[in-house]
Amino acid sequence: MEEMKKGLEGVVALDTKISYIDGIQGILMYRGVKIEDLVDLPYDAVSYLLINGKIPNESELSEYSQELKDNRIINGKQIDVLKEFDFGVEALDGLRTAISCTAHFDLENNHHSPDANKNKTIKLVAKFPTIVAALHRASFDKEPIEPKDDLSHGANFLYMLTGKIPTDLEAEAMEKDLILSAEHELNPSTFSLRIAASTLSDLYSAVICGLCTLKGPLHGGARKGVMDMLDEVGNIENARPYVLNKLERKEKIMGFGHRVYKTYDPRARIYKDVARRLSIENGDTSWFDLAEELENILYHEFVEIRGKPIYPNVDFYSAVVYKYLNIPAELATSIFAMGRVSGWIAHCMEQYADNRVIRPRAHFV
Ligand SMILES: CC(=O)SCCNC(=O)CCNC(=O)[C@H](O)C(C)(C)COP(=O)(O)OP(=O)(O)OC[C@H]1O[C@@H](n2cnc3c(N)ncnc32)[C@H](O)[C@@H]1OP(=O)(O)O
Numbered sequence: 001m002e003e004m005k006k007g008l009e010g011v012v013a014l015d016t017k018i019s020y021i022d023g024i025q026g027i028l029m030y031r032g033v034k035i036e037d038l039v040d041l042p043y044d045a046v047s048y049l050l051i052n053g054k055i056p057n058e059s060e061l062s063e064y065s066q067e068l069k070d071n072r073i074i075n076g077k078q079i080d081v082l083k084e085f086d087f088g089v090e091a092l093d094g095l096r097t098a099i100s101c102t103a104h105f106d107l108e109n110n111h112h113s114p115d116a117n118k119n120k121t122i123k124l125v126a127k128f129p130t131i132v133a134a135l136h137r138a139s140f141d142k143e144p145i146e147p148k149d150d151l152s153h154g155a156n157f158l159y160m161l162t163g164k165i166p167t168d169l170e171a172e173a174m175e176k177d178l179i180l181s182a183e184h185e186l187n188p189s190t191f192s193l194r195i196a197a198s199t200l201s202d203l204y205s206a207v208i209c210g211l212c213t214l215k216g217p218l219h220g221g222a223r224k225g226v227m228d229m230l231d232e233v234g235n236i237e238n239a240r241p242y243v244l245n246k247l248e249r250k251e252k253i254m255g256f257g258h259r260v261y262k263t264y265d266p267r268a269r270i271y272k273d274v275a276r277r278l279s280i281e282n283g284d285t286s287w288f289d290l291a292e293e294l295e296n297i298l299y300h301e302f303v304e305i306r307g308k309p310i311y312p313n314v315d316f317y318s319a320v321v322y323k324y325l326n327i328p329a330e331l332a333t334s335i336f337a338m339g340r341v342s343g344w345i346a347h348c349m350e351q352y353a354d355n356r357v358i359r360p361r362a363h364f365v
């Protein structure tokens with residue numbers, strides 16, 4: 001039997017046309033297009049690109065956006081179920097249960113035809129933000145806010161969360177966040193979803209698998225971890241002692257390090273710029289300054305101790321963006337999932353289209 005690679009490091013498990021990462025040079029492409037060339041598009045266009053394999057032309061985009069808008073609403077029965085939740089639960093747990101509930105109300109749940117999968121795709125992408133916002137509001141005994149058709153996917157989410165129309169920069173930040181979160185090759189949640197899909201399980205079940213895996217603090221849960229860390233460190237004077245203490249105890253600092261990137265994560269660079277712009281618009285750069293200080297101290301101390309650098313990953317400056325958008329930390333993983341759902345669906349479809357059950361071996365000891 002072949003040598004065991006702990007954590008499957010470096011193991012190539014499948015072919016994909018969905019994304020490409022060069023971890024040495026810090027390059028990320030969705031469907032052959034560099035992430036830097038995608039972040040100014042609407043999220044709907046990037047979602048379409050991931051799922052359908054091409055950047056939509058004007059009429060394709062307008063049709064896709066309209067389909068999403070038409071499906072944003074969740075039905076009254078579903079809202080009643082959401083209100084029954086025990087809101088001691090973490091937001092991601094609520095979202096996971098709510099997606100199960102959406103599947104339950106969808107008569108096509110267990111249909112596997114291309115048409116049924118297309119319908120389920122639209123419902124999933126469209127309803128994730130509505131559910132996240134409605135669940136959050138319900139936890140404060142507030143009624144859900146109906147989606148607004150003249151707002152983008154990201155701006156409408158912020159509106160449904162707060163009832164306020166976001167500023168142009170806030171709307172841009174949310175759209176960019178969803179795009180930057182949308183896809184990342186065989187990351188843990190996508191891999192788990194592809195395993196579910198490879199057994200020919202349905203799209204909802206596979207997406208729920210993705211959600212369960214995203215939740216962990218070593219994956220998508222790190223975004224909440226960074227927000228909590230920023231609160232804990234509090235101000236710039238505490239940054240050095242915090243980092244030194246963590247390194248001395250050999251504890252991980254959330255939002256840093258990556259299995260594939262050995263250089264700066266290209267998404268973190270874009271998030272950093274958005275966070276800086278939001279901090280200026282807010283007239284309070286303190287969260288941004290604190291984050292940059294943590295980054296610089298960790299970089300230098302890591303080089304000193306380990307002889308190699310460590311860089312922020314996608315979860316670090318996204319957390320700073322959320323701070324400026326006044327997003328509560330407990331929503332961070334669910335919002336990550338709102339973006340990632342398009343990448344997950346693309347991987348599910350790719351798996352269904354050329355399937356073999358994913359079943360590796362274990363080395364018995
Ligand atoms: C969306 C995403 O999933 S992005 C990643 C989000 N996760 C985080 O931000 C959590 C913090 N980071 C980590 O735990 C890791 O860097 C991971 C999970 C991202 C990558 O894990 P791996 O590729 O398995 O690297 P591994 O955990 O083995 O780290 C290699 C070494 O660097 C150290 N290291 C890695 N990341 C960090 C960190 N964030 N802080 C401090 N030390 C770190 C490890 O302790 C390890 O040291 P060792 O060789 O003495 O054991």
Ligand SMILES: O=C([O-])CC(=O)C(=O)O
Pocket residue numbers: 183184186187188259260313314
């Ligand atoms: O690729 C990974 O391992 C984690 C990651 O950055 C992501 O899922 O966006």
